[in-house]
Amino acid sequence: MGRLAIWDKPERRGGIPALDGLRALAVALVLAQHGGIAGMGGGFLGVDVFFVLSGFLITSLLLDELGRSGRINLTGFWIRRARRLLPALVLMVLAVGAARELLPARSLDGLRNDAIAAFLWVANWRFVAQKTDYFTQGAPPSPLQHAWSLGVEEQYYLVWPVLLVGVTLLLAWRAKRYFQRATVGDVRFAVFLIATLGALASAAAAIAFVSDGTRDRIYFGTDTRVQALLVGSAAAALLVRDWPALNRGWCLIRSRWGRRVARVLPLVGLAGLAAATHWATGSAADFRHGLLIGVAIAAVLVVAPVALEQRGLVARVLALPPLVWLGAISYGVYLWHWPIFLALNGELTGWNGLPLFAARCGATLAVSAASYWLIEQPVRRWRPSRVALLPLAAATVASAAAVTMLVIPVGTGTGLREAGLPPGISAVAAVSPAQPGGSRPVGPRDPNRPFTVSVFGDSIGWTWMHYLPPTPGFAFLDHTVIGCSLVRGTPYRYIGQTLEQRSECDGWPIRWANQVSQDQPDVALLVIGRWETVDRVNEGQWTHIGDPTFDAYLNGELQRALNIVSANGVRVVVASAPYSRGGEKPDGRLYPEDQPDRVNQWNTMLRNTVAQHPGVQILDLNKKLCPDGVYTAKVDGIKVRSDGVHLTPDGVRWLTPWLEESLR
Secondary structure: OOOOOHHHOOOOOOOOHHHHHHHHHHHHHHHHHHOOOOOOOOHHHHHHHHHHHHHHHHHHHHHHHHHHHOOOOHHHHHHHHHHHHHHHHHHHHHHHHHOHHHOOHHHOOOHHHHHHHHHOOOHHHHHHHOOOOOOOOOOOOOOOHHHHHHHHHHHHHHHHHHHHHHHHHHHHHHHHHOOOOOOHHHHHHHHHHHHHHHHHHHHHHHHHHOOOOOHHHHHHOHHHHHHHHHHHHHHHHHHOOOHHHHHOOOOOOOOHHHHHHHHHHHHHHHHHHHHHHHHOOOOHHHHHOOHHHHHHHHHHHHHHHHHHOOOOHHHHHHOOHHHHHHHHOHHHHHHHHHHHHHHOOHHHHOOOHHHHHHHHHHHHHHHHHHHHHHHHHHHHHOOOOOOOHHHHHHHHHHHHHHHHHHHOOOOOOOOOOOOOOOOOOOOHHHOOOOOOOOOOOOOOOOOOOOEEEEEEEOHHHHHHHHOOOOOOOEEEEEOOOOOOOOOOOOOEEEOOEEEOOOHHHHHHHHHHHHHHHHHOOOEEEEEOOOOOOOEEEEOOEEEOOOOHHHHHHHHHHHHHHHHHHOHHHOEEEEEOOOOOOOOEOOOOOEOHHHOHHHHHHHHHHHHHHHOOOOOEEEEOHHHHHOOOOOOOOEEOOEEOEOOOOOEOHHHHHHHHHHHHHHHO
């Protein structure tokens, strides 16, 4: 057997248990925020702790290698990183693609491209290009959205060692020119200056350029997030002199006062992290006030002292075996938790709050531990003598990307944005007649024409008409408008977002009157109710159905709608609102508009109002789609809802005979 290359040799034994415990703390913050644990809204900052820790350790090891061997082996470094990160990532992405049917339908739009971006370590820039909203999701996020942070780290791993090599060569050239000898100390000082200035520049950019419109660009961008990695790098270059001494647990601080400071600073850092975790919301104002650099500094106040003085109280607590174990598998926990949290949701389990969080964490730990012992560790221990590992890693990524393109179809998801339309497209432009002919001119009614139905409503009616199969003897004229309701001119909340109602929605009375006059239909079908159950601003106050003042206004608008479409003796049919599940809060609870009580209140108002209009009848869509009195995605073995709200093509085909019979 030939002599092993340096990157094929076993990695140095030993480590710093307290830093594994800190990894556990960081990943626990992320889990708590994604699980909707109260008071942990800033848990996303656990990623910054990972960044600081990575910058500290990677820079320490690179400078240690430079001190021992006089050089930095880039190939060896990148192969070690690939060994550590690539196997579990490939497995997770392929598992998400294979099990996508278990995930929310609306989270799958663009999944193929998300997967390829994750393989290429550019997921963060993919989400920047997509203008992904990280903090106020209007729909379930991509199951690979968490890969953004891996992209930032890998880009750092690619550039930072090359920069260190460049600094080393430049200092060696300069020293030779002046007949001097460059020392590792010179390199450390130069690296400290570069890392410090880079961190300040990154932090300044994040503070100066953040706004409500750029907040997510700041959050995902490598240039604005590298500040945490560089803070860790600067601390390592300044403080760490002997990595072997660090991982043997020796106290490197000689003076009594130095040891005291090293034992107090982690308490200060932890207090800062706790405060940020509790109070931060991810708003543009947070970033404008220096949240990211503040958290990076708080994190390094824990990381560096714990690494240098491992006998302090904080270091001993972080070195407790359960925390060390969780820290050891923390990479897998981070990788697997997000798709598991999306798949193991309140709809599937019937749980919410702490029981659901416990189930999600249990499943995540089980899968992560299996990944660690069965995949990650065997690959790290694998020491081939004749295999070129860097080309093998590239071939693995290429193969995984090819499999992804075969397994995941283009446009996996529903493609319908209920809360809004693409920029530049008006809601009225989304009107699409389900059958040729459109609206008919005013004039005598043709007795030979098909039974004509004018359909008014929102996106539920739109999908119904959009997927409508051929209906011999019927002509359905589609006047639905995505995202519009009876309520006019007020902001509203939908799936956790605060949105402004589009101006084109407010003109429905005139539009409906004109369309009914032109169509001269046999029946006017109203599919409304979804937008009547959301939180609304009324008379300057947030309110919702059930409030007497708002109910009076809402009932007045409903009366107006029935009077308009029933003019000239047109028979009117109004569909009741079905129970829905358009999204879940992080803890598995329903958003207000999906709560059954609100749907029941609307349907009760609808029935009471319809009873005052002899020419109007109810089409009980709620009973048809929810025969057991609760939301369900499948009826009679047919998947009738695509995303918890809208109808599927199969669901429309199943409903159509019932619709025709009811309208006749």
